[in-house]
Amino acid sequence: MRHRGLVGLGVAALIALPWILSQGLLNASIQMLIAALFACAYNLLSGQAGMLSFGHAAYFGVGAFGTVHAMNAFRGAGLLPTPLLPVAGAVAGLIIGAIVGWFATQRTGPYFAMITLAIAELLHSLAPHLRGLFGGEAGVSTMRMPSLGLTFGSTTQVYILVLAWVLASLLALYLYMLTPVGRLTLGLRENAHRLRFLGYNVHNLSVLVFSVSAMFSGIAGSLQVINNEAANYVVFDSSVSASVVLNTYIGGVRVFLGPALGAALMTFFGYAVSDLTQSWLLYQGIVFALVMVFMPSGLAGLFEKSESLHRRFGAAPLAPFFAFALGAAVLIIAGAVFVVELMQRMFSQDYRALATTARPWPPIPLFGRQWSPTSPETWLVPVVSIGVGAACVFLARHVLFKLQDRQESRVSATPFNQH
Amino acid sequence: MDTLVVSLLNGVIYGLLLFMVSAGLTLVFGMMGVLNFAHASFYMLGAYFAYALQGTLGFWAALLVSTLIVGAVGVIVERFVLRRVHHHGHAHELLLTFGLSVVIAELVKLFFGNYPVNYRVPKSLDFAAFAIGTSEYPFYRLLMGGVAIAMFMLIYLLLTRTRVGIVVRSAIYRPRMAEALGHNVPLVFMGVFGVGAALAGLAGAVAGAFYTTNPNMAIELGVVVFVVVVIGGLGSLEGAMLASLLIGVITSLAVGVDASLADLLGLVGARSWAEHAGGLLTLKLSSLAGTIPFALMLLILLVRPSGLLGGKA
Amino acid sequence: MNNAILTIRNLRKSFQQHEIIRGVNLDVMADERHAFIGPNGAGKSTVFNLISGNLTPTSGEITFCGQRIDGMPPQDINRLGLARSFQITNIFPRLTVFENVRLAVARAHRSQYNFWSFIDRAPRIREHTERLLEQVRLERRMSAIAGEMTYSEQRSLEIALALALDPKVILLDEPMAGMSSEETLYMAEFIRAITRGRALLIVEHDMKVVFSITDRISVLVYGEVIATGKPDEIRNNAKVKEAYLGEEVAR
Numbered sequence: 017m018r019h020r021g022l023v024g025l026g027v028a029a030l031i032a033l034p035w036i037l038s039q040g041l042l043n044a045s046i047q048m049l050i051a052a053l054f055a056c057a058y059n060l061l062s063g064q065a066g067m068l069s070f071g072h073a074a075y076f077g078v079g080a081f082g083t084v085h086a087m088n089a090f091r092g093a094g095l096l097p098t099p100l101l102p103v104a105g106a107v108a109g110l111i112i113g114a115i116v117g118w119f120a121t122q123r124t125g126p127y128f129a130m131i132t133l134a135i136a137e138l139l140h141s142l143a144p145h146l147r148g149l150f151g152g153e154a155g156v157s158t159m160r161m162p163s164l165g166l167t168f169g170s171t172t173q174v175y176i177l178v179l180a181w182v183l184a185s186l187l188a189l190y191l192y193m194l195t196p197v198g199r200l201t202l203g204l205r206e207n208a209h210r211l212r213f214l215g216y217n218v219h220n221l222s223v224l225v226f227s228v229s230a231m232f233s234g235i236a237g238s239l240q241v242i243n244n245e246a247a248n249y250v251v252f253d254s255s256v257s258a259s260v261v262l263n264t265y266i267g268g269v270r271v272f273l274g275p276a277l278g279a280a281l282m283t284f285f286g287y288a289v290s291d292l293t294q295s296w297l298l299y300q301g302i303v304f305a306l307v308m309v310f311m312p313s314g315l316a317g318l319f320e321k322s323e324s325l326h327r328r329f330g331a332a333p334l335a336p337f338f339a340f341a342l343g344a345a346v347l348i349i350a351g352a353v354f355v356v357e358l359m360q361r362m363f364s365q366d367y368r369a370l371a372t373t374a375r376p377w378p379p380i381p382l383f384g385r386q387w388s389p390t391s392p393e394t395w396l397v398p399v400v401s402i403g404v405g406a407a408c409v410f411l412a413r414h415v416l417f418k419l420q421d422r423q424e425s426r427v428s429a430t431p432f433n434q435h
Numbered sequence: 436m437d438t439l440v441v442s443l444l445n446g447v448i449y450g451l452l453l454f455m456v457s458a459g460l461t462l463v464f465g466m467m468g469v470l471n472f473a474h475a476s477f478y479m480l481g482a483y484f485a486y487a488l489q490g491t492l493g494f495w496a497a498l499l500v501s502t503l504i505v506g507a508v509g510v511i512v513e514r515f516v517l518r519r520v521h522h523h524g525h526a527h528e529l530l531l532t533f534g535l536s537v538v539i540a541e542l543v544k545l546f547f548g549n550y551p552v553n554y555r556v557p558k559s560l561d562f563a564a565f566a567i568g569t570s571e572y573p574f575y576r577l578l579m580g581g582v583a584i585a586m587f588m589l590i591y592l593l594l595t596r597t598r599v600g601i602v603v604r605s606a607i608y609r610p611r612m613a614e615a616l617g618h619n620v621p622l623v624f625m626g627v628f629g630v631g632a633a634l635a636g637l638a639g640a641v642a643g644a645f646y647t648t649n650p651n652m653a654i655e656l657g658v659v660v661f662v663v664v665v666i667g668g669l670g671s672l673e674g675a676m677l678a679s680l681l682i683g684v685i686t687s688l689a690v691g692v693d694a695s696l697a698d699l700l701g702l703v704g705a706r707s708w709a710e711h712a713g714g715l716l717t718l719k720l721s722s723l724a725g726t727i728p729f730a731l732m733l734l735i736l737l738v739r740p741s742g743l744l745g746g747k748a
Numbered sequence: 749m750n751n752a753i754l755t756i757r758n759l760r761k762s763f764q765q766h767e768i769i770r771g772v773n774l775d776v777m778a779d780e781r782h783a784f785i786g787p788n789g790a791g792k793s794t795v796f797n798l799i800s801g802n803l804t805p806t807s808g809e810i811t812f813c814g815q816r817i818d819g820m821p822p823q824d825i826n827r828l829g830l831a832r833s834f835q836i837t838n839i840f841p842r843l844t845v846f847e848n849v850r851l852a853v854a855r856a857h858r859s860q861y862n863f864w865s866f867i868d869r870a871p872r873i874r875e876h877t878e879r880l881l882e883q884v885r886l887e888r889r890m891s892a893i894a895g896e897m898t899y900s901e902q903r904s905l906e907i908a909l910a911l912a913l914d915p916k917v918i919l920l921d922e923p924m925a926g927m928s929s930e931e932t933l934y935m936a937e938f939i940r941a942i943t944r945g946r947a948l949l950i951v952e953h954d955m956k957v958v959f960s961i962t963d964r965i966s967v968l969v970y971g972e973v974i975a976t977g978k979p980d981e982i983r984n985n986a987k988v989k990e991a992y993l994g995e996e997v998a999r
Contacts (some may be wrong), residue, residue, distance in 0.1 A: 134658055134729050194867065195863040196863070196865070199847065202843060203840055203851045213800060213831070213832060214826060215827045218823070261533065265530060298545060301541055302538055305538060
């Protein structure tokens with residue numbers, strides 16, 4: 017691991033959080049940690065083994081329900097002491113993962129993707145009918161039991177528990193990549209066909225990887241139930257499967273912690289703006305699509321590229337490039353958000369009711385001002401913002417090309433300059 | 436007996452509708468090697484556009500225009516979005532189409548609301564075609580089946596009897612060779628993608644009036660279409676037809692069956708045990724009808740992993 | 749009598765209506781180097797695919813060490829001791845050269861289900877890998893990304909993957925395609941050395957190589973073996989000359 021110092025610092029910061037953050041933010045941090053683990057578990061299968069699953073909510077949900085029932089066992093005393101509850105999620109995830117994996121890995125590529133989606137949808141449509149298991153509309157609720165002298169009543173204690181399990185799981189996932197099976201997992205992605213001709217049973221291997229990924233997803237689901245003290249069948253919804261896919265690839269699958277980064281960031285933004293907008297999933301989808309087209313290695317890849325640019329050109333010459341890039345990002349995002357939020361309000365039921373009766377159309381309050389949807393000034397704002405942002409993109413690229421040209425001409429002009 | 440006939444008819448028509456959507460998906464996969472996750476989104480867009488235009492253009496014109504609009508959307512998506520990531524590989528393109536399906540669903544929620552809209556069969560078409568026993572069979576259902584069959588014949592004739600069709604088929608089968616022979620393969624790709632999208636859009640425009648039109652319809656249908664394609668084999672039009680009809684008929688028949696596994700076990704005297712055990716055993720088949728396609732898929736995977744009619748594994 | 753390690757009897761393969769392999773009979777001895785030549789499209793790679801389990805025969809028998817292997821999955825055939833290289837380079841493109849070979853080597857060290865030890869701490873695997881890389885002259889490219897190497901370097905890697913598991917029978921499908929004459933000379937000598945005491949079945953178009961390192965040659969034309977024998981016999985065989993070699997063979 018190249019950034020050992022950075023990771024150590026990060027872990028220390030995470031441990032210190034309960035003494036720095038408010039309860040609300042601490043709760044958000046718990047969700048960020050859980051999403052990060054789920055994304056890394058997912059990435060084991062899709063980024064590292066090359067098997068794209070679109071129904072991973074199934075294993076997260078199975079872990080959740082396995083845990084909630086374990087917590088309620090023995091009339092609430094629980095099958096396991098609270099700190100060990102995620103084991104229930106792990107076992108549930110592992111078993112279901114092995115069964116589903118056996119079926120799903122009979123096919124590859126798009127077939128595999130479709131099968132994983134169908135399984136999750138199967139669970140989602142079956143769950144409300146099986147009240148005993150999934151609790152119907154209301155779901156199943158439970159309570160955390162005290163253990164080891166701790167009540168687990170406060171957010172801080174739950175945070176520490178979640179942090180411990182997430183760090184342990186991430187470490188396990190990282191060490192997994194250093195084992196023979198871990199390397200074989202990469203071989204699966206690169207050329208499963210050739211592995212057969214080297215004597216490996218590719219189906220068995222695939223089932224193994226699938227099960228491990230499902231196991232850690234189950235742990236993530238388990239942690240969510242421990243935090244929320246409830247499990248509901250909406251955990252099998254396709255939006256949960258979609259989220260983990262979006263988070264993982266936005267973060268970047270080439271770097272081990274990339275998915276964790278993407279998940280943490282997206283979860284944080286989702287939490288921060290959930291009161292401000294109804295269109296968060298739209299933004300997430302757009303970001304994902306843009307990342308896939310323009311930044312295939314994700315945000316983590318972006319950091320790596322910036323690092324290598326920094327090494328190549330130095331900080332000072334790059335300053336205008338970063339300034340333009342940042343400006344472009346801010347302006348384009350601002351313009352896009354403005355348009356989406358305006359239209360969100362324009363097309364809402366309330367406004368449409370208003371608009372049919374009142375002419376001209378009443379102004380829409382947004383960002384502290386009133387905007388009239390029929391006046392051109394309103395639409396000029398995002399157009400200008402995005403336009404200037406696009407100009408900044410060109411300027412940034414121009415700066416970069418000039419730097420590259422200068423460096424190349426310097427290199428080719430050194431035959432007589434010995435350093 | 437009458438209910439059986441009605442169920443069968445319903446099943447066949449639903450199957451034809453499924454085929455309309457899965458035909459486009461299977462053709463595009465055969466051509467580009469990429470599964471278009473957003474294909475069912477075109478179905479949804481067709482329904483929503485038809486709903487939006489119905490007021491100003493009337494039902495039939497709205498059908499036609501919305502089909503064309505969805506086709507245009509398909510062309511734009513292929514040309515300006517998907518083509519940019521071809522070189523990153525199939526998995527990458529698959530993920531991008533997945534993202535697009537999310538974006539389209541969210542845009543629909545933004546413009547039309549996160550609830551079903553009132554897209555209805557127009558009064559002029561809302562009558563009974565004939566009577567079967569005591570119940571009357573709605574004409575609109577027959578219309579849906581008719582549209583599907585007409586589309587299928589049109590596409591079949593286009594592909595097999597016209598020059599354009601031959602070029603398209605060669606581009607699907609051997610794109611590089613077709614390009615070497617001077618055909619504009621990228622244009623063919625765009626065209627097939629657009630036609631596939633338009634087909635799905637037409638299916639949506641027609642079916643959305645009868646079934647519900649809501650932001651979830653893409654996922655609900657999409658999953659079943661995927662099951663059709665897993666069972667029938669990607670790239671096989673015959674397989675898609677067979678699997679569509681199979682799923683359509685079985686699902687439709689199941690909806691009419693109010694029995695459960697417990698009833699079945701009653702045949703061997705284990706009914707009361709089963710009812711006591713509860714859970715899966717007491718669920719009526721009619722409420723589980725939605726899960727039958729998945730069960731079929733799992734069965735096929737166990738028994739014939741390469742699909743009913745073979746095709747690419 | 750028949751100490752053939754690999755026996756093929758009446759092998760046939762059809763793809764729908766087209767019969768591509770039309771009754772191939774072949775015996776490969778346990779320590780023989782056997783070349784497989786023929787015009788393009790004769791079906792040589794198809795025969796390799798049938799032997800190695802990539803395709804299932806329509807009919808016929810393939811026997812390896814006395815055991816029927818036709819229709820067996822490729823991993824089982826490989827575990828019995830038969831390895832192959834591919835005509836179209838079939839490596840792990842985004843992994844390093846070292847990693848590529850290590851994946852092949854690891855199977856012999858029982859790695860398939862091993863997730864409780866670190867592969868870097870297994871010195872035997874590393875030594876085995878390094879030795880193999882030296883033999884194919886890729887030791888200086890150990891950390892290179894496999895897919896970014898030159899074509900001939902990739903071909904060397906391809907051969908290394910086939911040899912990694914010490915097979916009893918090696919199938920090499922045009923291993924030297926794309927190599928320079930110096931590389932070809934080296935590789936031919938290397939293949940001759942490494943196949944001492946093993947059976948080799950090699951598809952090759954370079955006649956110099958074929959005549960210099962092989963013990964026997966079989967000629968495949970339109971899915972049938974029209975002649976089998978020692979290099980000189982083949983050189984002088986009228987049918988072969990007519991079907992394939994033309995006058996060049998006389999040189």
